[in-house]
Amino acid sequence: MSADLAHDLQRKTGERAAPLAFRARAVLALGPAASLGGVVWALVQPWRLTLLHPHAQGIWWLLGEAPLYVVLVGVLFRLLLAPGIVEDMQERA
């Protein structure tokens, strides 16, 4: 194979791989982005986390930690779903 052809092939492969890598990174970033949203919410409205001041709170207010729900959804998505999705993307590339 001539050097010109090899360079051309490498360039074309790079062009094809670039969007895939971006999409893979985007899938991997979805969960952390959601979790970050929950963390920011908790910092902006710390009174929403009744676990930080649990005295005289009823059971529902101790369970109703909405910012933590957001963090949890992000963490679970990142740990349970994202790796498999990226793996399938790479297999199909």
Place this chain on the structure above:
Amino acid sequence: MIVARLMPPAEMVHWWFATGFLTLGLLLVAEALVGRETWTARPWRRYLWPGLLFFLGVAMWPVMTFYTNSTIHMIAHGSWAQVLMLAGGAELGLARGKLRSPYWRLCTTLAMLVSGAALLAHEQQPWLFARAPFLHHALGWTIVGGSVFPLLQAFRPRSVVAAAGFAATVIAVSVMLYSDRDIAPIFGHLSPYAGVQHR
């Protein structure tokens, strides 16, 4: 009275549904990013978001039973339960391959139109009466507007714009549901008729 004390506040139920819609939104965004073929590479994954949609419809029934204090509220919650189950069922049928026509996606369009209309119709107060009425109006119009995306998907199943728009609509619904409070001001407005501000 005892049952009312045992039940969680209504705003928490909204947050639980918000969590369901956030999960649904993340799944839809991921599918829009990687494409239908990659998403369905593992058979169990194709049932994830249609199953969640169906489950949200099932979960709406106890909300209708225990949280509605007027006929119009009961009808609204009952209609959400039915159309969520219809949309989830149709999407499950499409995922399984039992349903083949992409026009079954029109069930999701119908679900969004009915849900949005129910939100708008059962809210009796103006936008700035309090937080909850504002969110009812905003949710209603967002969902009615967002129904264009599954409509587009019925005719162009591979449209990335339609898939991304549908996912964005679901995430917007999630954010608005998380914003719900039983009695709270909106942009500094709280009608004296709304009651005493909650937390």
